[in-house]
Amino acid sequence: MNEHKPLTGRARPDRSPHTLEEWRKLGGYAAVERGLKALSPEQVLDMVDDANLNGRGGAGFPAAKKWRFMPKPGQSPGDGPSYFIVNGDEMEPGAFKDRILLEAVPHQLIEGAILAAYATHSSEIIVLIRDAYRDAIANVTRAIAEAEAAGYLGRNVLGSGFDVKMWVHPSAGRYIVGEETALIEALEGKRAVPRKRPPFPAQSGLWGRPTTVNNVETVSCVSHIVANGAQWFRALSRTEEGGTKVFGVSGRVNRPGIIEAPMGTPAGELIEQAGGVSGTGVLRCFQPGGGASGFLEPDALDVPLDFGNVAKAGSMFGTGTMIVLDQSACPLAVIARHMAFYARESCGWCTPCRDGLPWVAQIMMRLERGEGRMEDLDVLRETVAIAGPRGRTFCDLMGGAMAPLGSGLARFGDLFEAHVREGCCPIAREYGRSAA
Amino acid sequence: MTLSADLRSEITHAMDHHGGPRAAMLESLRMIQQAHGWVCDAHLEEAAALLGVTTAEMEDIATFYSLIFRQPVGERLILLCDGASCYLNGGEDVRDAVMARLGIGFGQTTPDGKYTLINICCVGGCDHAPAAVIGRDRKLVGPLTPETIDEILGEAAL
Ligand SMILES: Cc1cc2nc3c(=O)[nH]c(=O)nc-3n(C[C@H](O)[C@H](O)[C@H](O)COP(=O)(O)O)c2cc1C
Ligand code: SF4
Ligand code: FES
Numbered sequence: 001m002n003e004h005k006p007l008t009g010r011a012r013p014d015r016s017p018h019t020l021e022e023w024r025k026l027g028g029y030a031a032v033e034r035g036l037k038a039l040s041p042e043q044v045l046d047m048v049d050d051a052n053l054n055g056r057g058g059a060g061f062p063a064a065k066k067w068r069f070m071p072k073p074g075q076s077p078g079d080g081p082s083y084f085i086v087n088g089d090e091m092e093p094g095a096f097k098d099r100i101l102l103e104a105v106p107h108q109l110i111e112g113a114i115l116a117a118y119a120t121h122s123s124e125i126i127v128l129i130r131d132a133y134r135d136a137i138a139n140v141t142r143a144i145a146e147a148e149a150a151g152y153l154g155r156n157v158l159g160s161g162f163d164v165k166m167w168v169h170p171s172a173g174r175y176i177v178g179e180e181t182a183l184i185e186a187l188e189g190k191r192a193v194p195r196k197r198p199p200f201p202a203q204s205g206l207w208g209r210p211t212t213v214n215n216v217e218t219v220s221c222v223s224h225i226v227a228n229g230a231q232w233f234r235a236l237s238r239t240e241e242g243g244t245k246v247f248g249v250s251g252r253v254n255r256p257g258i259i260e261a262p263m264g265t266p267a268g269e270l271i272e273q274a275g276g277v278s279g280t281g282v283l284r285c286f287q288p289g290g291g292a293s294g295f296l297e298p299d300a301l302d303v304p305l306d307f308g309n310v311a312k313a314g315s316m317f318g319t320g321t322m323i324v325l326d327q328s329a330c331p332l333a334v335i336a337r338h339m340a341f342y343a344r345e346s347c348g349w350c351t352p353c354r355d356g357l358p359w360v361a362q363i364m365m366r367l368e369r370g371e372g373r374m375e376d377l378d379v380l381r382e383t384v385a386i387a388g389p390r391g392r393t394f395c396d397l398m399g400g401a402m403a404p405l406g407s408g409l410a411r412f413g414d415l416f417e418a419h420v421r422e423g424c425c426p427i428a429r430e431y432g433r434s435a436a
Numbered sequence: 437m438t439l440s441a442d443l444r445s446e447i448t449h450a451m452d453h454h455g456g457p458r459a460a461m462l463e464s465l466r467m468i469q470q471a472h473g474w475v476c477d478a479h480l481e482e483a484a485a486l487l488g489v490t491t492a493e494m495e496d497i498a499t500f501y502s503l504i505f506r507q508p509v510g511e512r513l514i515l516l517c518d519g520a521s522c523y524l525n526g527g528e529d530v531r532d533a534v535m536a537r538l539g540i541g542f543g544q545t546t547p548d549g550k551y552t553l554i555n556i557c558c559v560g561g562c563d564h565a566p567a568a569v570i571g572r573d574r575k576l577v578g579p580l581t582p583e584t585i586d587e588i589l590g591e592a593a594l
Contacts, residue, residue: 091557093519099560126455131466131503132515132559134574167454172466173502175557189458189493191500207455250521250562257563291520291558321562323520337520341557 005260006224006236007217007246011104017139020146023107031223032152035115036160039226044119048222050230052242057087057178057215058292058318059396060241060307063222069202070120070210082210084122085187086113086219088129088136089171089178093291093341094323097246098216100258102129102136105220106143110166112222114152117164120212125166128183130173137170144168175345179395180213182347193347194395217246238264241306248321249274251286252329264309268301271324279326280431285411286325289318291338292400294407295331316403328431332415335408336364342401352387353398359383360405367416370424377416381409437478439486443471447486457487461497465504470572474505502556510545510552512589516568519558525579527566531555533582537589551589 010018010026018026035044049064070082086109090098101109113125129137144166147153155163174192176182181195184206205211221243225233234242245263247270250256254275261270267288277283285295288305294315296303303313310317325331343357360383363376387393388402409416418426439447446467450460464483468475475498484494498504516531534553538546542555559576561567567578570588577588 090560093558094521094562095558096560096562132556132569132574169454169459170463170466171501172462172504173556174500186462187455187459189461189489189497191496248562250565251524256521256565323524323562325524329524334520334523337518337523341519345557 004236004262005244006228007108007220007244008100008105008258008260010108011100015100015104015135017104017106017143020107020143020150027227028107029111029150029152031227032111032114033158035226036118036158036162041119041121044115044226047225047230048119051221051225051233052230052237052240053218053221053225053233054241054307055215056217056221056245056320058092058289058316060317063214063218066202066212066214067116067120069200070122070212071202073121076121076210080207080209081124082120082122083206083212084113084117084120084125085180085183085206085211085213086125086127086216087178087180087183087213088127088133088140088216089175089183090133090216090319091130091175091178091345092319092321093338094250094287095248095290095319095321096250097248097258097319097321099133099136101216101220101246102133103139106136106140107147108220108223109140109216110143110147110152112219113166114147114157114164115222115226116212116214116219118162122210122212123164125164126169126187126206127166128169128171128177128187130171130177137168141168174347175341176347176395176397179397182395183213184211191347193349196394236262237306238262239304239306239309241308245305245320247305248319249324250321251324252277252279252326253324254278264304264306266302266304267296267322270305270322271301274324277324277326279328282327284325284327284329285331287315287323287404288320289316290321291323291341292316292396292403293318294403295411297411315407328427330368330415330425330427331408331412332364332419333368333425333428335404336361336368338404339364339401342397346397347395350393350398352383353393353401356383356387357398357401360401364405367419368425370419370422372420374417374420377409377413377420380405380416384409437476439468439479439482440471443467444486447483451487457489458493460487461489461494462501462504465494465498465501469505473511474508480506508545508549510550512551512571514551514553514568514570514588515556515559515574516542516553517557517559517561517566518555519562521558521562522566522578525565526581529582530566530580530585534585534589537585 054060182192186192201211339361343361384406450463545552564578
């Protein structure tokens with residue numbers, strides 16, 4: 001196994017998945033054997049805690065901390081199972097990392113999910129996968145059947161007394177399904193509108209039962225921690241936060257792609273590995289963690305990319321999939337595309353999001369066309385001030401949408417004003433439309 | 437039109453194995469669509485009856501999801517990404533070329549019933565931008581250019 005790329009090192013270039021036998025030859029399922037036979041659920045949980053594994057779905061919440069909210073057997077209220085849910089809804093603009101983990105290395109995900117379910121005392125694992133990832137749906141489904149046949153899933157797994165079943169729930173569009181409480185609603189056969197918290201899913205989740213939701217990449221890390229130890233996992237990283245990260249680099253770079261590298265790898269190095277900036281070859285700005293992360297500029301190229309450091313730099317590490325803009329790309333135009341996306345994907349529950357986002361998107365399009373007014377900028381700033389801070393809307397879709405807009409207004413205020421003053425996009429005028 | 441015996445048993449299986457009737461609603465709609473290309477009223481009602489939920493509950497789900505089609509779509513389905521990474525790599529030139537070639541906009545089907553064109557958020561193919569997913573298998577294609585769209589139009593068979 002490639003030790004520096006534990007998550008993607010075994011993936012084949014054509015992304016064809018391994019059979020269970022092939023996977024076992026590569027060391028697969030040894031962690032499950034070890035975990036279920038030699039370790040208690042608490043010991044697995046402690047290892048993940050020591051490993052400093054932060055959730056890779058966007059918020060960076062420590063996985064072990066979330067798992068500790070799950071009730072132990074006997075402490076669970078009422079009868080029924082606890083659920084462990086793997087979030088494979090990946091639809092954030094610029095995010096394409098979970099796709100490879102689902103398609104190419106499904107057994108790695110299953111191993112992690114079994115161990116996570118064991119540690120959280122969950123007996124049912126559900127993997128939600130977005131509709132557009134049909135290969136992922138097929139490959140994970142097939143791998144689950146193989147694991148079941150081999151006795152890694154089912155009753156009394158490996159004689160440990162642990163019962164667990166697992167299945168795939170394919171979704172059918174709508175970004176909001178990825179929000180964890182909306183996902184739970186979706187699994188209950190309702191429209192995917194987020195739930196009020198508290199109660200948190202660990203207290204009352206799917207069908208009112210204790211539930212944990214983790215991202216595909218988070219879960220894919222777990223078997224490596226159990227196989228190689230927490231210390232090893234921490235040592236993979238260049239910072240305090242454990243592990244490698246499956247980064248993505250796209251937009252204006254010469255070789256866009258997935259790059260697994262130590263947590264804390266600076267953006268400059270990743271852009272270098274992605275073949276450098278394309279177009280003019282000169283960086284204007286980048287979003288470090290997908291569409292809902294604030295813009296950073298060339299002075300941030302040395303910032304170690306992890307949740308803590310990117311937050312300190314004034315943005316959000318999010319999904320760790322960066323979008324790169326060269327000098328000939330207009331951040332205002334990119335923000336306009338993002339706003340159109342978030343407006344379309346709003347679930348419609350709260351007013352600032354349902355009504356505010358389409359308005360913001362319209363203003364952005366108008367500004368891009370050079371038909372904006374200076375007052376429009378005030379409306380945008382006001383909306384960011386009202387709806388930007390966490391907790392102003394039912395879920396973080398609105399707050400996330402405000403991040404690129406707010407940071408764009410703060411960093412590129414002159415450019416916004418120039419669009420109004422000059423009646424066109426000054427960058428497009430200089431470089432032409434969609435220079436790539 | 438009634439549901440085939442195969443579909444009926446698949447729906448029952450989903451209900452028994454994947455968390456009961458409510459949880460199986462979306463799965464049923466997906467299976468119907470996979471078999472027929474879209475979900476007509478008669479099929480929706482029949483599936484609802486099979487699951488023991490109301491038609492309204494089923495419709496509630498069907499209309500929430502953007503990729504459950506409640507009207508017929510073309511033989512060939514093109515889901516074109518309108519995400520930022522695709523935009524930055526000339527996605528809108530591709531969009532304009534596809535629209536000009538087919539003579540339709542997003543959400544429309546060509547009059548001959550051959551193609552349906554839909555815009556979709558990031559399809560996880562940012563490393564192949566501009567990208568689209570096409571056809572029944574949601575095959576990822578890209579990087580697209582206005583010059584090569586004819587190839588994907590040919591391949592988008594449902
Ligand atoms: C609008 C919205 C969409 C989200 N979409 C996803 C998604 O597609 N995948 C994902 O893992 N997390 C997504 N999240 C975050 C989840 O709510 C949740 O925090 C995450 O799945 C937890 O996993 P982690 O702790 O392993 O990161 C989304 C959040 C919001 C507010
Ligand atoms: S913020 Fe938007 S997406 Fe989230 S609950 Fe409110 S309306 Fe729905
Ligand atoms: S933005 Fe088009 S595939 Fe990601």
